[in-house]
């Protein structure tokens with residue numbers, strides 16, 4: 001049996017795991033799962049399938065780096081078009097923001 005590449009103590013068992021990206025579950029994919037640390041490994045073919053599925057669902061490359069800018073007396077962050085489209089953000093969309101450790105969480109509020 002193959003030993004885990006991370007903890008080097010556990011054994012790898014074949015199984016299926018959910019692949020989640022940006023909070024969307026893209027389904028179950030073949031994986032090898034460590035019975036000790038729980039780390040999961042995917043072979044090349046499975047990785048290709050996962051990438052393909054993510055692209056088909058419009059979830060590929062939704063991460064972006066952006067600099068904080070100044071807008072009047074406030075600071076502003078530009079939201080890339082791709083992320084805005086994914087979240088259905090428009091000019092005037094109501095949001096609520098709060099810090100969480102070193103992250104800035106921005107929720108969109110549903111119109112009531």
Ligand SMILES: [Zn+2]
Nearest residue numbers: 004007034037
């Ligand atoms: Zn392990």
